Amino acid sequence: MSVAPLAAQHPRTDQGPPARTRLAVLAAVVGGLVAGAALTAVALALPPGLGPGVVALAPLALVAVGMALRDVRWAVGLFSAALPAGLTTLFGGVQLVQVAAAAAVGVVVVARLWRGRAPLVLNPAIIALLVFAAWTVATLLVAPELPRALRYEAVLVTAVLLAAAIATACGTSAERLQQIAGVLLAGSVTTCLLALPESAPRGSFGGGEVEGRAQGVFSQPNELGIFAGTTLVLAVALVVGASGRRQRLLAGAGALVALVCLAFSLSRGAWLGTVLALVVAVALVPAVRRLSVGVVLAVAVATVVMVGTESTPVQLQVVGARAAVITDRAANPNDARPAIWAEALRQVRAHPVTGVGPAAFPLAAAGSSDVIASVRPDHAHNALLTFAAESGLPAVGALLAAIGAIGAGVFRGWARPGWPVRRRAFLGVVGCVPLVVLGHGILDAPLRNATTLLQTAAVLGLAIAVARVRPGSTDTPREAS
Secondary structure, eight states, X not given: OOHHHHHHHSOOOOOOSOHHHHHHHHHHHHHHHHHHHHHHHHHHHSOGGXXXXXXXXXXXXXXXXXXXXXXXXXXXXXXXXXXXXTTOXXXXXXXXXXXXXXXXXXXXXXXXXXTTOOSSOOOHHHHHHHHHHHHHHHGGGGOSSHHHHXXXXXXXXXXXXXXXXXXXXXXXXXXXXXXXXXXXXXXXHHHHHTTXXXXXXXXXXXXXXXXXXXXXXXXSHHHHHHHHHHHHHHHHHHHHHOSSHHHHHHHHHHHHHHHHHHHHHTOHHHHHHHHHHHHHHHHHOHHHHHHHHHHXXXXXXXXXXXXXXXXOOHHHHHHHHHHHTTTOGGGOTTOOHHHHHHHHHHHHHHSTTTOSOTTOHHHHHTTSOHHHHHHOOSSOSSHHHHHHHHHOHHHHHHHHHHHHHHHHHHHHHHHOTTOOHHHHHHHXXXXXXXXXXXXXXXXXXXXXXXXXXXXXXXXXXXXXXXXXXXXXXXXXXXXHO
């Protein structure tokens, strides 16, 4: 009897585990090795008494990752929970918040691959951001100090991927977008709370220069300012979009914390950026107009009461003096921005295509003039000028294309017919949140800090998601993943 017919009648069934199972086993093995190495590094980096606690909390972290694979909203929660860690460094200059952001991206990508989907969604805004990141990576070839440039690029690339991952995680449901915004707000408000007890400002030059400014877990007050301003506008979005009283009160409390933190950071650039975002929000959303009237009246009454009783705290006196000179450069004779901007333009003219290399502005500026030598700026005190000087005009072109695509997408999503009033209000304001960074970027470039850069990327992801959401969409966590 022929063997062939028997083989045809009884086909082999031992073909090994399915592809998904093999992928899961491989991911578990690799993830276990990486987690073990990371856990060891974290335990060694922390003070002696904290190492055992980290090891004890490791199973909880694994449970959180497992939950995030089932519902990618937990991935954003992992990142948000790490925001208050601020400058906590683990190994090789890598900060805890960077690891959390990379983990969030990895969880979203693995969850989508597991379900047979593309790793991340792509639209014009995300593509432009990826082109921007790719060009800045290419300029590593001209970096004069490669280790410094690599550390900066690692954060920048992670930030771009985080924006894409959060936009992906939101799916097409405005409700999911609002939930993820709430998760991000929780970590951001906690970070702001850590800065409030340390504010003891002392003004000089009539408010043009102030010492003792709040900075919290950041390396300097302007970083706290842009973080708090972003948190404030995000909280306003959740206030006007809240469907219940408790949600509105919680978001309102977060907005109050962020407002106080923003004021005590005494960052004029952050104030201007926040005002820009709120002015646009007021123009788009009637609910913000009503809210702003109430806030202005409350602040006015409080000011009159304090002035009438001559009990104005010294912090508020300094805030007032700082605000009074917000447009007066002469108020601070140590302000070297004009010389720094001129130096940035010199670098752009000398290296218009590749720039001087990532994070290399201070190295290229060293010794260029007596003023620059005295202030030793870390960046060009303008976001676009900094990117142009360090990564060339192509990087700026890609970044401007991304900004334009995000703005157009936000407007399309906000104007889409069929939204309930509160949902449309939320979408309009959350699309304005990145304007805080855009406005602040005119006078400063406080995005060297990983926490501020990654928070900026997260709110960019929310704004990108506004273009994708649809009225009536009820995609489940699994469908969104």
